[in-house]
Structure formats: C-alpha cells, structure tokens
Amino acid sequence: MTIDRLRREFVDLLGRDGVISEGPQLRTYECDGLTGYRVRPALVVLPTTTAQVADVVRACRRDQVPFVARGSGTGLSGGALPHADGVLIVLARMRSILHIDVENRYLVAEPGVTNAAISAAVAGHDLYYAPDPSSQIVCSIGGNVAENSGGVHCLKYGFTTNHVLGLEFVTADGDVVDLGGPVTDTPGYDLRGVVVGSEGTLGIVTKVAVRLLRRPEAVQTLLADFDTPRQAGDAVAAITSAGIIPAGMEMMDRLAIQACEEDAKVGLNLQCGAVLVVELDGPRAEVEARFLEVQEHCRTAGALNIRIAEDAAERALIWKGRKAAFAAMGRLSRDYFVQDGVIPRTRLGEVLERIDQMSEETGYRVANVFHAGDGNLHPLVLYDGRRPGEAEEAEALSIRIVELCVESGGSITGEHGVGADKACSMPKMFGKDDIALMERVRTAFDPAGLCNPGKLFPTPRLCGERPGPYRPHPLEEAGIAERM
Amino acid sequence: MTSGLDAATTLRPAGLAEAREAVLDSAGPLLFRGAGTKLDWGRPPAGVEVIVDSGAMDQVLAYNPADATVSVQAGIPLAALQQVLAEHDQWLAVDPPGLDAGITVGGVFTADDAGPRRLGYGTIRDLVIGATYVLSDGTIGRTGGFVIKNVAGYDMAKLLCGSLGTLAFVAELVLRVHPRPVASVTLRIPADAGAAARMSTLLAAAPIEPVAADWAEDALWVRLTGHPDAIADQAQRLPGVVGAGEVETLAGDAEDQAWDRLGRALAGADGETVVRAACLPGQLPDAIAGLTGVADETGVAVDVSAHAMLGVLTARLSDGEPAAHAACVAGWRDRLRPLGGHAVVHRRSRDVERVVDVWGPPPSAIGLMRQVKRRLDPDCRCAPGRFVGGI
Numbered sequence: 001m002t003i004d005r006l007r008r009e010f011v012d013l014l015g016r017d018g019v020i021s022e023g024p025q026l027r028t029y030e031c032d033g034l035t036g037y038r039v040r041p042a043l044v045v046l047p048t049t050t051a052q053v054a055d056v057v058r059a060c061r062r063d064q065v066p067f068v069a070r071g072s073g074t075g076l077s078g079g080a081l082p083h084a085d086g087v088l089i090v091l092a093r094m095r096s097i098l099h100i101d102v103e104n105r106y107l108v109a110e111p112g113v114t115n116a117a118i119s120a121a122v123a124g125h126d127l128y129y130a131p132d133p134s135s136q137i138v139c140s141i142g143g144n145v146a147e148n149s150g151g152v153h154c155l156k157y158g159f160t161t162n163h164v165l166g167l168e169f170v171t172a173d174g175d176v177v178d179l180g181g182p183v184t185d186t187p188g189y190d191l192r193g194v195v196v197g198s199e200g201t202l203g204i205v206t207k208v209a210v211r212l213l214r215r216p217e218a219v220q221t222l223l224a225d226f227d228t229p230r231q232a233g234d235a236v237a238a239i240t241s242a243g244i245i246p247a248g249m250e251m252m253d254r255l256a257i258q259a260c261e262e263d264a265k266v267g268l269n270l271q272c273g274a275v276l277v278v279e280l281d282g283p284r285a286e287v288e289a290r291f292l293e294v295q296e297h298c299r300t301a302g303a304l305n306i307r308i309a310e311d312a313a314e315r316a317l318i319w320k321g322r323k324a325a326f327a328a329m330g331r332l333s334r335d336y337f338v339q340d341g342v343i344p345r346t347r348l349g350e351v352l353e354r355i356d357q358m359s360e361e362t363g364y365r366v367a368n369v370f371h372a373g374d375g376n377l378h379p380l381v382l383y384d385g386r387r388p389g390e391a392e393e394a395e396a397l398s399i400r401i402v403e404l405c406v407e408s409g410g411s412i413t414g415e416h417g418v419g420a421d422k423a424c425s426m427p428k429m430f431g432k433d434d435i436a437l438m439e440r441v442r443t444a445f446d447p448a449g450l451c452n453p454g455k456l457f458p459t460p461r462l463c464g465e466r467p468g469p470y471r472p473h474p475l476e477e478a479g480i481a482e483r484m
Numbered sequence: 485m486t487s488g489l490d491a492a493t494t495l496r497p498a499g500l501a502e503a504r505e506a507v508l509d510s511a512g513p514l515l516f517r518g519a520g521t522k523l524d525w526g527r528p529p530a531g532v533e534v535i536v537d538s539g540a541m542d543q544v545l546a547y548n549p550a551d552a553t554v555s556v557q558a559g560i561p562l563a564a565l566q567q568v569l570a571e572h573d574q575w576l577a578v579d580p581p582g583l584d585a586g587i588t589v590g591g592v593f594t595a596d597d598a599g600p601r602r603l604g605y606g607t608i609r610d611l612v613i614g615a616t617y618v619l620s621d622g623t624i625g626r627t628g629g630f631v632i633k634n635v636a637g638y639d640m641a642k643l644l645c646g647s648l649g650t651l652a653f654v655a656e657l658v659l660r661v662h663p664r665p666v667a668s669v670t671l672r673i674p675a676d677a678g679a680a681a682r683m684s685t686l687l688a689a690a691p692i693e694p695v696a697a698d699w700a701e702d703a704l705w706v707r708l709t710g711h712p713d714a715i716a717d718q719a720q721r722l723p724g725v726v727g728a729g730e731v732e733t734l735a736g737d738a739e740d741q742a743w744d745r746l747g748r749a750l751a752g753a754d755g756e757t758v759v760r761a762a763c764l765p766g767q768l769p770d771a772i773a774g775l776t777g778v779a780d781e782t783g784v785a786v787d788v789s790a791h792a793m794l795g796v797l798t799a800r801l802s803d804g805e806p807a808a809h810a811a812c813v814a815g816w817r818d819r820l821r822p823l824g825g826h827a828v829v830h831r832r833s834r835d836v837e838r839v840v841d842v843w844g845p846p847p848s849a850i851g852l853m854r855q856v857k858r859r860l861d862p863d864c865r866c867a868p869g870r871f872v873g874g875i
Contacts, residue, residue, distance in 0.1 A: 101764070103685055103765075103766045104764040104765055104766050104795075105688060125689075126689070147635065148635045148639075150633060150635075154633065155632075158606070158610060159633075159635075161639065161642070162606060162610050169849070171852065175851070177847075177848040177849040177851075177852065178847065178848050178849065179849055181824065182764060182824070183762050183763055183764055183795065183823075183824050183825055183826070184762050184794060184795060184796060185760070185762045185796060185826075185828075186826065186847055187826060187828050187843050187844065187846075187847060187872050188846070188847045188849065188850065188853050188871075188872040188873075189643055189646070189647055189651075189853045189856055189871075189872075190596075190609065190642045190643060190645060190646055191643075191849055191852055191853065191856070192642075193609065193639060193642025193643070193645070194638055194639055194640070194642050194643050196639070196642075197635050197638070197639055198638055214688060214689065214690070214691065215691075216691065216693075217691030237550060240550070240552065241549075241550060243573060243663030243664070243666070244663075245662070245663070282693060282710075282714075283691060283692065283693055283710070283714050283717070283718055284691075284714075284717070285711065285713045285714035285716075285717040285718070286710045286711050286713075286714030288713075289711040289713050289714060290711060342631045342633050342634055343631065344548065344551045344553070344630060344631055345550075345551055346548065346550045346551050371633070374631070374632050374633040375551075375631055375632075375633065376633045409629075409630050409631070410629070410630075410631050410634075411629050411631055411633075411634040411635075411636050412636050413634070413635050413636050414631075414633040414634060414635065415633065415635055416635075417635055418635075418636055418637065422636075426636065426637065429629070429636055429637075430626065430636070430637060431626065433623050433624060433625055434625050434626045434627065434637070435637070436623075437619070437623065437625040437640065437860070438627075438637050438638045438640065440859040440860060441638055441640070441643070441856060441859065441860070442638075443859055444852065444855035444856045444858065444859040444860075445852060445855070445856075456637070
C-alpha cells in the first residue's frame with residue numbers, strides 16, 4: 001500500500017518516465033556487476049535534479065521505506081543491490097558536467113557522469129582526472145565516490161578520496177549540505193572523507209567536485225616476461241626499494257596472460273609464467289633516467305624479454321589488455337569468481353605459492369591479475385556452474401583466498417568494496433568494537449537505517465543467507481551499461 | 485588558555501591499555517596533548533579536569549621499509565620518526581612547522597597541520613592508512629589496516645584527522661612513507677602577490693611538477709625534487725615558463741635554511757594572532773588585497789605568505805589590541821566570503837577569541853558534525869567547546 005502511494009507521488013514528482021514499477025523493466029535493475037546477488041526492487045526512480053533526489057529521500061523517510069542509490073551498476077560487491085521493499089534511486093540521468101575551472105584545476109559533475117567523460121571533457125586543456133578504475137568507460141563518478149575507487153595508477157596518484165574536493169550531499173533526512181568544496185581546508189570534521197568509500201550507506205551524493213591534474217610530460221611503459229611470478233615479484237621489490245614509485249605496476253600469471261591474449265591480442269608471451277607491466281610518468285628527464293633503472297631491475301630479477309611501448313597506441317593496447325582481464329576470463333572458463341584482496345607487497349611470493357597449493361588441493365584453476373605495486377590481488381577462481389556443487393566449492397576457495405590475505409596482514413578488499421558480498425567477512429578484519437564504532441557513525445548520518453541497509457555491516461540475517469551462483473549480467477554481455 | 489588548565493591532572497600513559505585507563509580516570513572533561521604546540525588552536529575547551537599526554541607513547545611499533553609502511557605510537561616526535569625512516573632513505577612526507585619544538589605525529593594528525601610540501605604529497609590525511617583510537621567511554625577502535633590500498637569499512641581516520649582531539653584520543657597510527665628525494669633545488673623568483681599568482685597559474689599548466697610553491701618574503705619559492713638530471717632540466721626551463729626575469733637558485737644548506745625560515749613563519753611567534761585562510765589559487769591576489777586593506781583599516785601589522793598553487797594563506801597579525809586583531813579577522817572573512825573562501829584563527833593571542841569566533845561561520849553540514857560528535861563522545865568530554873560551532 002505504502003509503495004503504491006509512493007509510486008503515485010513519485011510519478012507526480014518525476015513524470016511517468018521517471019518511475020519504473022513494472023516487472024520486466026524492474027528486472028534490469030535487480031543486480032549490479034556482482035550478478036550472483038539479485039533482488040527486485042519495489043520501485044525504481046530516475047531523478048534528474050538534486051531537489052528531486054531530496055524529495056524522494058524525504059518521502060521514503062516519512063514512510064520509513066529503505067532506499068538504495070545506484071550509478072551505472074558496475075560495482076563488483078553488490079553495493080547497489082536493491083532492497084526488495086525499497087526504492088532504487090538511479091542517478092544515471094544526472095549526467096551533466098556543471099562547471100570546469102581550468103585555472104584552478106577542478107571540475108564539478110553530477111553523479112551519473114562517467115569517470116572517463118570527466119577526463120575527456122578537459123583533455124583539450126592537458127588536464128585529466130587521475131583515478132582510473134578498469135570500468136572507467138561505464139562507471140559513474142558517484143559510484144566511484146561511494147566505493148572510493150582506485151585504478152591501475154593509484155599507487156602513485158592515490159584513490160578517489162585523494163581527488164574529490166567536495167560533495168553536494170542529500171542526507172538521510174532529505175537535507176542538502178556541502179561537504180568540503182573546491183576551496184581547500186573547509187573548517188569542521190572531514191565528513192567528505194568518511195562519505196567517500198561509505199558505499200551509499202550515509203546519504204546520496206548529488207554533485208562531485210574533483211581535482212584535475214596536468215597530464216604528465218612523458219610516459220614510458222614496458223612489458224617484462226618472467227619464468228615465474230616469484231621472479232616478477234623480485235623485480236617489483238627491487239623497483240620499489242630503489243625509491244621508484246611507478247604510475248602503474250601490474251602483474252598477470254600464465255592463465256591470465258592466456259585469457260588477455262585471446263581477447264585483446266596484445267602480443268603477450270604465452271609461454272612465460274608471469275608478465276609485469278610497469279609504467280612511469282612525469283617530467284621527461286625524470287622518466288628517462290628512472291626507466292633505465294626499471295629495465296635494469298627487471299633484467300636482474302630474470303626477465304626473459306622486455307618490450308617497451310613505442311607509442312601511445314601501443315601503450316593503450318597494453319592497458320586495454322590488462323583492463324579487459326576480468327571479462328577475458330570468460331574465454332577460459334564458463335564461470336568464475338572475481339576476488340579482491342590486499343596483502344603487504346613483500347608477502348606476494350609466499351601468498352601466490354599458497355594460492356597455487358590451494359588451487360591444486362581443490363582442483364579449481366585460479367588466474368591471478370594484480371596491482372603488484374600496492375599488493376592488491378585479483379585471483380579469479382574458474383569453475384563450471386553447470387556441474388552441481390562447483391559454484392559453492394569455487395566460492396569457498398575464493399573466500400579462503402581473501403581470508404589468507406587478511407592473515408597475511410592485508411585487507412578483505414582493496415577496491416571493489418564490502419557491499420553485500422563481503423559484509424560477513426568484516427569480522428575477519430575488524431573486531432566487534434571497531435565495527436560498532438562505524439555503526440555509530442552510520443547512525444549519526446542515518447538514525448532510521450533506511451539508507452542502503454544490509455550493506456557493509458554484518459548482520460545475522462545477511463550472514464545466514466547464501467548467494468546464487470554467478471550469471472552473466474546483460475552489461476557484461478553487451479559490454480556496456482545501460483545508457484539512459 | 486593555559487591558565488585554565490592549571491587545575492587539571494596530567495596523565496602520561498605509556499601504551500594503549502594505559503591510555504584507556506587515563507580516559508576513564510575521571511568522568512570530567514579531557515584534553516589530549518602531544519608536544520603542546522597547538523593548545524591555542526580552536527576555542528579554549530571548558531573545565532578540563534584531565535590532560536592525557538601522549539609523551540610516553542613515543543615508540544615505533546613496526547617498520548617495514550620494503551612495504552613503505554610504519555606503525556607508531558601517536559606521541560612519537562616527528563623528528564624522531566624521520567630519523568628512523570632516514571636510515572632506509574625514506575620519510576613521512578609532511579613538513580609542518582615545529583619540528584624542533586617536538587611536534588608529535590599524533591599532534592600533526594589531529595590538527596592536520598602541514599607545510600609547503602603538501603603541494604607534492606598532500607597532508608597527513610593522505611598518508612595515514614590505519615589508526616587505533618580511544619573514545620571517552622573507553623571503547624578502543626581500529627580503522628584501516630597496514631596496507632596502502634584498502635576500502636574495508638568506513639575510513640574513520642578521516643574523521644579523526646583535523647578533529648583537534650574532540651572525538652577521541654588517537655593512540656596509534658599506521659602511515660605510508662615515501663622514498664626520500666635523491667636531490668632538491670629551489671628557485672627564488674622575486675614577485676608581488678599578483679605576479680606570484682600569475683606565475684603559479686603558468687606553472688600549473690606546464691609539465692613541471694614542483695613539490696612546493698610558496699609566496700613569501702616578496703618572492704615565489706619553487707622547490708623541485710627528484711633525479712638530479714630531471715630537476716636540473718626543470719629548473720632550467722622554469723624561468724621561461726613563468727616569464728621570470730631575475731631568479732636565484734638555492735641548493736644544499738642554503739636551501740634547507742630558507743625553507744626552515746619560511747616554515748617557522750607559518751607557526752607565528754608569541755603575541756601574534758595566526759590566521760590560516762583558503763581561497764581558489766587564482767583568487768590569491770584578491771584575498772591578499774582584502775587582508776592588507778582590512779589591516780590598514782584596523783591598524784594591525786600583517787605578514788602573509790601562501791602555498792600559492794593550493795590557495796592556502798597564513799597571516800600573522802601583530803601590533804594592535806586584541807579587539808583590532810579580531811576586527812581584522814572578521815573583516816578579512818567578509819572579503820573572503822564572496823570568493824568562497826574562509827579563515828580560521830590558529831594561534832590565539834591575548835584572548836582574541838573573546839572578541840571573534842576563531843572558526844568563523846559553521847559549514848552547512850554542522851548538523852551532521854554535531855551528530856557525529858554526539859555518537860562518538862556522547863557526554864561531550866573530549867575538549868568540550870573547542871571545535872567548530874562550539875562542538
């Protein structure tokens with residue numbers, strides 16, 4: 001009854017095409033990039049202004065109806081998984097770039113603007129937005145804020161939290177406030193800092209001011225082949241010990257190389273045990289001097305071959321191969337779980353060997369793609385969902401791998417977020433009090449607990465349930481998210 | 485303010501468990517203290533009964549040079565930590581003033597204080613990857629972890645950073661450290677505020693990456709660090725890029741001494757009111773003109789410097805009565821407001837806070853800030869009244 005009344009109210013507010021309440025259309029929104037979890041929302045709304053978002057939130061609060069914000073739906077932890085009795089607030093129609101200030105190097109965008117569109121909008125001024133998650137062509141800046149997205153260049157440049165200057169924010173009460181802003185050092189608590197990465201559980205971001213960086217003068221990228229991941233790991237250690245902070249440093253093992261090569265045809269050596277991609281950027285003389293050192297460290301660690309990207313096109317191809325790694329895995333295996341764990345980078349060798357052992361013991365192949373510089377691993381556990389029991393066993397292996405990361409002094413997630421997927425793993429990493437204190441902050445923002453409930457925090461109900469197996473999302477099949 | 489603290493008991497815990505006991509020692513108001521160099525930041529807290537001093541919490545807990553992370557007790561002096569890190573050619577990439585006054589890592593964190601090189605590295609906010617803290621009810625919380633990349637749970641460290649001890653006692657911090665630059669050079673280019681702002685804009689548009697660019701002492705000081713060949717190349721191109729005529733190049737001791745002097749000026753001296761303000765970098769000349777105008781009107785002597793490419797200004801007010809300083813602060817705020825800027829009094833001299841709010845008008849999110857305070861410090865024991873809006 002309540003939902004029906006809300007539907008009529010929202011149609012008045014947003015127009016008929018701003019509200020979705022019919023089954024087939026609702027289905028489009030029942031999952032994000034983590035397709036094993038599916039919930040059909042009671043209502044979907046597509047506001048186009050901050051005022052409309054605030055009105056929707058106020059109505060939800062009045063009727064005590066949960067609401068979930070969603071951007072492009074590319075998240076890999078189910079952070080935008082709808083609530084069955086709630087309203088899904090899709091921000092994809094709020095996709096204007098509102099202001100570009102070249103002199104002061106910032107840009108203000110609505111939350112539905114894609115990550116890549118921001119850099120594209122300022123490319124003519126030699127500026128760009130640094131965080132570059134692999135899904136950057138599709139994923140929205142609002143979603144990046146919710147997840148504190150990183151990307152392949154975050155070792156040197158940091159994460160979303162280091163590049164967001166200010167937010168316009170609709171509170172769980174429906175008030176509109178500013179958190180930070182283009183002018184630095186706003187007096188007061190750094191609420192912007194806690195909202196970034198809060199996975200939509202504190203309120204809804206309706207504008208984002210981001211810092212823009214000057215494009216580096218020079219970029220150099222190399223691909224180095226090694227017999228074993230351990231040798232590649234030695235090269236990583238040598239490079240970082242020499243005081244070099246590469247813009248990006250990525251590693252792939254043999255399985256991942258095969259998948260990428262079939263997909264992107266980068267020209268990777270299919271015989272080697274590991275490939276390392278190292279990119280340096282910055283002032284030309286700095287990059288030239290350091291790039292020679294990097295090559296030397298790779299050779300000393302046992303590189304079989306070093307290929308240097310000749311031009312921007314070849315560099316782009318290498319990164320295309322790397323960024324396509326998850327999707328390319330479909331060529332090797334019908335189904336797979338994508339894991340996202342972090343370890344101190346010095347533990348890389350031993351953790352990889354342990355993952356190998358676990359793979360042998362269980363009989364499931366594990367492909368490894370990772371951001372080697374910051375120890376962020378993406379083991380992909382391959383399985384065939386048609387065979388009974390495989391999905392459950394493969395998922396159990398995937399969970400054991402992330403627990404291994406925590407035991408090695410790392411984290412349950414480096415960039416995909418906790419969401420619905422890992423809420424039950426939070427106690428592996430944090431104590432009861434640690435989580436309770438986060439809940440106090442959540443209550444400060446959202447006393448009624450209506451804002452994206454069931455995410456991030458472990459609850460008995462949540463942690464007693466099992467997700468379904470992986471199924472391809474239409475977004476993956478089409479290679480693109482829905483574009484309104 | 486210090487006079488108001490005379491009646492308080494000082495406790496010096498040596499570790500996390502003792503810190504918890506110290507917080508629970510009384511039911512009254514608490515003040516958390518590091519080296520004590522920023523006790524006059526914010527408003528004077530009311531009725532402090534217990535001062536929890538982190539001076540005995542001065543240990544490095546774990547240092548992994550190869551991971552570029554270090555875990556410390558919050559009371560460790562920054563200078564002592566830098567010494568430990570220097571043995572492995574690393575450093576904590578912050579350069580706030582007060583190194584020789586014994587500033588602690590925890591103090592720099594809770595004040596989010598920074599120096600010129602925040603241009604290149606950000607502030608300590610961007611370098612803390614984990615924290616352990618004690619609430620006024622004795623609850624111990626951990627946030628983050630030991631790895632640089634980590635998005636598990638809320639980033640509670642962001643709340644604590646810059647909170648001036650009004651939410652919790654920060655006991656331990658895990659920090660990302662950086663390689664020490666191989667070489668450094670600084671160019672001094674004579675410039676008034678307008679010229680400095682113009683040059684900063686040109687510099688920002690050029691493929692030159694300074695780690696600091698301060699306008700002070702009627703000059704723009706630009707620091708370049710990195711590979712010796714690279715900084716030589718950039719230093720050679722820089723004057724052409726910004727259209728500078730006269731340029732002085734500093735290296736070695738002369739360079740260090742110059743930055744030391746500029747850094748000290750940020751902290752101010754006894755009897756001075758220090759105001760930290762911010763505006764968009766392009767509005768620097770307007771912000772400075774606004775300050776000098778209002779200083780003339782109020783009869784206050786001002787000395788101002790700026791992290792020019794960030795739009796962060798530090799003004800030191802001397803001469804004149806507290807009322808004049810207060811009028812100068814209020815007047816400057818009026819002129820910054822149309823620019824979207826703000827000004828906060830850091831160093832309160834001679835009860836200037838009785839005449840003007842050190843924080844200025846509260847931000848639009850003050851309601852949420854009060855809620856956060858209420859949930860984490862429900863009895864309002866942590867430095868009551870010290871923070872924005874009387875939090």
